[in-house]
Amino acid sequence: MKPIKAAVLGCGDRGNVYAGYALLHPEEMEIVAVADIDAVALKTTGDKYGIPDTLRFKDVDEFLAADVKCDTVINATMDGAHYYTAKKLIERGYDQLLEKPIVNNAEELEELKKLAEEKGVSLIVCHVLRYTPFYKYIKTLLNAGEIGRIFTMEMNEHVELVHFADSFIRGKWSDEKECGSGLLLQKCSHDLDLMCWLNNFTKPKAVSSFGSRAYFLPENAPEGATEFCYNCPNGKTCLYCAQKIHLDLDWFYFQTWRGIGKPLDEITREEKEEFLKTSDYGRCVYTLRRDLVDRQTVSVAFKDGSVCLFTVVGGCSSGGRFIHIVGSKGEISGKLEENKIKISRTVRKDGGFEKTTEIVDLSDKIPENSKHSNGDMSLMREYVRFLCGDRSSISLTTIDDSVSGHMCVYAAEKSRKEGKTVELEL
Known part of the structure; x- marks a missing residue:
């Protein structure tokens, strides 16, 4: 097949990570244009991919004015720019890979979803954790009914102290008003998406949340x-x-x-x-005036009776993501960074009961120095195949299956700020 031609809008870390697939697999993808409001980032990325000056642009409007021919646009702009840039690209008929979060409110999300459907273009969200061997294997188990119906799901994200300080206290995602997203939307839209995707046999119906900035004061x-x-x-x-x-x-x-x-x-x-x-x-992390929470918990009730809980805490000595799912026939648990999944069951045997435990080790599926437990490159591989007509991925879904997680985030923030349970209609 001919390489997919991609343009990169937003030449920061995430844009370069996704574009990097073209360097690893030039036979599958080629970067043909780049755009960024930062002149240094634009030059660095343009030079990296050998992009001529005529195909380097300072923003989405310049890019669109040039009528660049490509198969997709990797939209890795900052959160607050997603609505404007994504809408412009959809209106011009570009298929798009959009960095999470999609947008910071339900109204704009519904508008982009509807517009993409009307224009007949794909709007795929970079939910990279879906593509990790760890979560992909869990989803395969759930789809196969290995632990029966889901009763409860507990998820935790511990954000390591340096990461939390650099990104969410001192960094560009440190203030909801400035970046357009709170901690839950910017950092944990991954996790609420995972919750709804793993449990997409049903839909969320109600959300409650508590959280605050209680330490970095x-x-x-x-x-x-x-x-x-x-x-x-x-x-x-x-x-x-x-x-x-x-x-x-x-x-x-x-x-x-x-x-x-x-x-x-x-x-x-x-x-x-x-x-x-x-x-x-x-600056000092304690006296720097910012408004993001440093801990938050979210409870989600689903229409089939399952209940899921997510907790995030910033400033941890050891970072990581944990999950424990209880089903009618067994349990699944594990830590993403360890890439080991524990499957526990109670079965009837010889007239009695027997407890079984299976450990699935996925460590050999994680290349050295890969980001997001190899979710980034796995996403790009499956996205390129999607553009070539392959619809076999269980991780890559249309915008429809990205809505639930974002709606839970919006509802959780409303619940936290207003002190009430929020009902959903999905």
Whole structure:
């Protein structure tokens, strides 16, 4: 087959991750155009994929004005830009792979869904965790009825402390008003999507949620803490010391240093030191005024009587995602990062009862240095096949099967803020 021709709108980390499939499999996909409002990101990505200047654009409007011929657009713009960019692309008839979250409210979600249907274009959401060997295997078990009907599902996401600090306190997703998404929508739309996808034998009917920002507050700052970390007396003991995290360890460099406005490999340590003296990335996590919660729980009641619970907490010593599903014939449990699934059953045998346990180890299916437990590249592989007419994927679904998870997020935020259970009509 001829390679799928793709354009990339949004040349940050996620856009480059998805586009990277073209470097690994040039026989399957080719990047033909790029667009980004950040001139440095645009040049870096354009150079990486050998894109001529005539096919490098500063925004979606320039891209559309050029009438670029391609099979799909990878839309990896920031959350707040999704509605405008996705709508423009749909109206022009482009198939689209859209980074999650889709949009930050139900009205715009329904509008995009309806518009995509009217225009006859595909709008596929980057629910990358569906494509991991771990969750894909669980879905296969559920579809096969291995544990019978789902009674309950418990899911937990522990966001590691450096990740939480860099992305959701100091970083570009730290404020709901600025980025357009709260923690649940930006970070955990993955998880609410998984909940509804794994249990898509039915539909959610009611949601309740509790959560708050209760730790990352000025009153919890260590004694003597200063506004910026560079002159703080707690630098050698604080878990969130920006100098240690960013200068010494250089964690999350791909998003921390973008504000300097230079290619990452050209930035000097001296420039980084000065940047941390004025940037939010160098501020104290306790005194930096932001509005995202640092813990939240969501309960979802489904129409068939099943009840599912999700909890997220930020600032954990060890990050990870956990799941435990109880069914009428058995149980499934495991941790994503361990890539091992435990299947427990009670069966009748020789007139009595027997308890069985099976451990499925999927570690050998995870390539070294893969992101999201190999969900990113698995998504791209199945998406390319989808564009070529293959409809066999259990993970890749139309926008219809992405709606439920997002609606649960919207309802959960309404419940948390207004202190009431929210009914759904899906």
